Amino acid sequence: MLIGHGTQNDFVVLPDPDGTGWPESRLDAAMVRRLCERRAGLGGDGVLRVVPSVHVPDAPAVLGEALGRCEWFMDHRNADGSTAEMCGNGIRLFLHVLVTEGLVERTACADGIWVGTRGGPRRVGATADGGYWVDMGPARPFGAGTAHLDGASFPGRAVSMGNPHLAVLTDVDVDTLDLATAPAVDAALFPDGVNVEFVNVVDPGRHVRLRVSERGVGETRSCGTGACAAAWAALEAAGAATGTVTVDVPGGRLGVTVDEQTTVLSGPAVVVATGELTVEWLRAT
């Protein structure tokens, strides 16, 4: 077991290289919630199981013909035990753990390796400065929505990065918002829930800062898919379809490059600790 983070979006990471350590019967929603609990558990915004795709029952359906090229699968769970299609910070940490655990050579990652996710295959690689990049695929806008928070309404753009986002560009200083409660949104537009980013533009089309309320978690210090959705919305607002946007989050800084085909997210990944769960904790309910 490891604890790690990407720009302070933190995860309990469970290496399961032969697919027998953490079967669904053991890693059910209740166990995920216990692991992510910050006082009686390890604490985290989610869990990442590092497992070969061949051991994941969902993998053939979500990867299709890409199953053969995705040796590893990022089995992501939110802190409330729900699954998500994609996690931009998590997948960088996922590759970092594959490297630090000796499961993949860092030198083999320069051009990226394919990793399976519930949102489909993603290519993720190492950068020369010790960080990681991931090809997130294109942002897919699907309408306009509104976030309601503390009696105020914030219009935004609904954007899919594999998972759903509402990217709200606002002149209200994001540091003044109370995100202790998730913003209310239109359930018809977001039937599976949504991650909501509140975004201040620092330099149009080039630099933003954001805070995020994540589906299945609450406010987090960073969201990689959210950074991509925010960058796309910031570029659109600046009248640009492509460009590179610096995204400052409470937990650090991410880079997002949008071109005609895709979106590339880059940023750090850190392993904080490795260890073992005690039998006493595992047996308790």
Ligand SMILES: N[C@@H](CCC[C@H](N)C(=O)O)C(=O)O
């Ligand atoms: N923090 C993640 C996104 C995790 C999933 C999200 N909460 C959802 O349910 O869609 C990221 O870095 O992208």
